[in-house]
Amino acid sequence: MKKIIIGLLLLSAYILPLEAQYFGRNKPNYEKFDFKVKASPTFDIYSYLDNPKLLDGIAARAEEWSRLHQLIFKDTLKPENPMVIYNNHADFQQTNTIQGRASIGTGGVTEAFKNRVIFPLSLTNAQDNHVIGHELVHAFQYHLIINGDSTNLKNLSNLPLWMVEGLAEYLSIGAKDAHTSMWLRDAVANDDFPTIKDLQNPKYFPYRYGQAFWAFVAGWKGDDIIRPLFEETAKYGFEEASKRVLGISVKELSKLWIANVQQHYKPYIDTEREKIPGRKLVGEKNAGSMNISPAISPNGKYIAFLSEKSIFSTDIFIADARNGKILGKISSAVRDGHLDDYNFFESTGTWAPDSERFAFVGVSKGDNVLVIKDALKGKTLETIRFPELPAFGNPAWSPDGKTIILSGLKEGQTDLYAYHFKSGKLEQLTDSPAAEIQPAFSHDGSTLVFASDALQMNGHTQTGDWHFNIAVMDMASGKIDYLPLFEGADNLNPL
Template sequence: MIRLRALLIAIPAILACVPGAVRAQYPFGKNKVLYAPKEWKVLETDHVAIYFYPDERAVAEFVAGIADDTYREFSRFFRVEFDRRIPVVLYGTHHDFGETNVTPYLVSESTAGFTEFVKGRIALPFSGSYPKLRHVFRHEMVHALMIEKLRVVMSSRRRWGYDGPPLWFVEGLAEYLARPEPDAEARLFMRDAATNGLVYPLEELWRIEGSYLMYKVGESVVGYIATRFGDEALTVLLENWWRYDRFPVLVERTLGIPMRTLSDQWLAYLRRRYYPAALDRRGMEEIGALLSPAKSLYEMHPVCAGGADGSGRVFCVGWARGAMNVMELERDGGGRARGRALVRGGSSVRFESIPAMRSRLYARGDTLLFVSKAGAEDAVYVYDVEARRVLRTIRVPGCRVLSSPSLSPDGGSIVLSAIDGGGKSDLFVCSLEDGAVTRITDDYYDDSSPDWHPALPLVVWSSNRCRGDDDSYALYVCDPAGGGIEPLTSGGFRDVDPRWLGDGTGVLFSSDRAGTPDAYLLRDGALTRQTNALGGVYSPSPCGDGAFLCTAYEAGGFRSYRVPLRDEASAAPAGGAACDEAEWTPGAPDTASSAVERDYRMKLGLDFIGATFALDPDYGSAGNGAQLFFTDILGDHQFIGLLGTATDDFDEVLDKLNVAVTYVNLTRRLNWAVGAFRLAGYTGSSLDLIRYERRTGVTAALVYPINTFARAGIDVSGTR
């Protein structure tokens, strides 16, 4: 029979389509939406199987080119070999990555990749930068090899259940091995933590677990252990894992010193290394005026709207109520700074997700430009801050990820950075009049943060086009209507986030050329350092004739400041970029060309076995048994099986057998499932008639995610 329960489920599913239900559903969770199915391929090297779709072939070939060398490097370090290829699932953009079924959980924008523990799968998105992709791939490969090392060590000692290392050690080891030397960002975070009392003893690192600081602290601790005791000590720690159940005991027996002593010595090392920086660097409140609320932790990309004297309104991207929002920074009646949400992210289809780091705001007069994910892709919103309404929505066909829009001098076009479907991060110009899109750059360099000159047909932006396989960035300019690309700065540093001054005579930008990100002014070929902050300074933006706004990382948070503009005659020359003459393209031809490509074929593997208790929804308990979960590599095909019996007598095993199987298909936007079951057991209570019943039946379900916040679904079942 068909149960009435199917109709009762269908009614609320239909109600979920109306706007009121969309808002009501938000606090209870979000949906994963596969907006378009993918034609998966597999690229196999000697040690890695790369799962990709044709649009991202360049990304897949790049990973194939570095995969085997990376595997051999870490295999030697861990002294372990895989007996199978490591599966690596690639996604062309972070939005595609958010649709993954490799994990059943929602993937946040801050997740750069992950390695799951069941099948040892690595999942990675392409963020526009091939050097960053290399680093994240190496980081996740460390996880895969470390997990395999622990499995081999423990299984060789017949220990099947065990706890893993603390998270700071896991992530710290991955960061330490993925990058030969700590970069400027790692030093920045550690210097800030050390000088602001944010570094805890090793036994108390749980206080920062899950934060980005934990990664950098872990990298520092692991690097300190390697410096003191050699890289060999890190491998021996894992090889001794079977001996001890507590990490502090393992450290003491392996390194020969108590963990408390190791912690004290590491903290003393941090003081020796980073305290001297306080002598020639200053806190941000000595440099400029704080605009963020005193207890806030995140306000990024501040811009000034109107007011040539710097008295205009200040907008930024800020964190509030569990999501990123477009905020206005203002003062209350008592003169205290406060943040007011102008556009709330994360609670509607229109403003599904406002990017935290990758995209800046742009302001001119009462017009504000910002980016938000809206459905399958990003959109640029032209927003009237006085009327608090969207004037226009702009999308770029073929590009799911957009960043940092900037308005042309005549207000008729915008320039922005976008990631297309083919592994390229380039610049585009969009006409506000007819929606026409013109591509300015078309290569494999990471072109980001463009800004239009206030009066001339010139665009300045940041790019690693000096050397595409290097993580250094320089500033470049060009006429978007055509013409050559000219470098403005040298390519040996990270020169990012450029903004023209209001009169167009110079460019503000952030650079780590002094070892830490600071604000600089480039004018007439000369550089003037604007800040010497103890933390780091990002995203400088002019505000009036004599000041600029910026974000500074200090005391564990990103906050916005207004800083006086300096223009000293003794500034150092900027220099031009000495770059490679040949255009860079991704991939290592020798390795990538030897890889074997094939079509993806579903192959199921066992994910989980567990004891379960079978329960009929209408008639109560029906027995127990084992539950088995099988999925394919992509997680798109899922089989769940149940096997058990409700008897204590071997003679009745088959008669009282409990068996059920369900298949779930997640390959398209419309998810569906079918199943069959045979459940037997006793039901009732001592106050009622206890009876034995056997029930067989089938079930089916359809679920259609309308968007991130609403879905329609129905399930039916028939029993006998």
């Protein structure tokens, strides 16, 4: 019997192109991992992480999420529920715990038969916390239905994807989420908000719209409605469950939901169709339907960006910054066969100060590598592997061209590293359990700005929000200051 797997895909627009990127490829297995087991009251945690303090923290988070989910599902996981943790995403992509291949867009999976929760550590504490909370919802969903008095494995097929994934998002993020709000506001502004039946269409991303649905229903009826509605849907399908549990038809429920969302978002939308500032340089007419991670060259002439214009792969293209004309490919998944993947969920590329070379992070033989290309010719100039730092992202080229800064993930801790071209050596700039990501140089190279959750390290709850602040490092002294901007918000992507 085929395994039923529900995975966490982080960014909606990346799903189809990323899956297409693996066309014709097999799952790579480059390394063997020496897993050891850490037992907690609920979980057997399989890990090869050499960071006992962090592992204790992960176990504590998992136990707290389990306690919170028990209150909703009124169910308890069996002791020794397996949890498998990989040190980074490149390692996770080699997993043999599931059938099929884990794409770069998969943040974690939970498989039904053994109820195993499997995920890689990421560059940020916030993402790790979210994935644990999200995947443990799936563990409770499986346990409830497969071991129910009147349900079994077959009943999982009655549950629509938007309901399953939406609930995992609602219970791990909450009712309010900026990303979901952007999706909903855009749908209302463009008169394209779906009915509940429309949610079967993959056009409507199940994670975001499913989360919004559960926020609406739970806001209306309270969280106590979650288990009976979920369980009855598994038994009879959603249409019948809506009548039995909510007392109304799906059609009536859709009307209430749509009216509620429109009432909330319309005050934030102009009466006339909104005009997007600026002009479109790259779009479906000259590239693909997904064009992301733009990086403009220092001389202002070129834009490097990722696109699935090639249909069967997501490639790095270069375009004229004045008119959007596509000038060629910097890197191609087909042409660059030595690369298994691009690590662009946690990275953007970076230009050399001469505007002729472009560097980005790839995945090769189970590790991240720094790839340097001739931007216009697409020729690989150098592929740099760091044995002491197998996972990294967010490269930033210094204005003098001598250094590239990286956010490196080592034993679950994200720090900033400097790669010096002349010596070929990697220098660690920070050493903190806080996540330090998205570095960018000042124009003269004297300071480095980046996003950090250091101010959130103290005083947060196990499942609480992790917010980012902008930090400024003096490159001469290494001194770091944190800017008091928008307290309680995520301050990201400094330029």
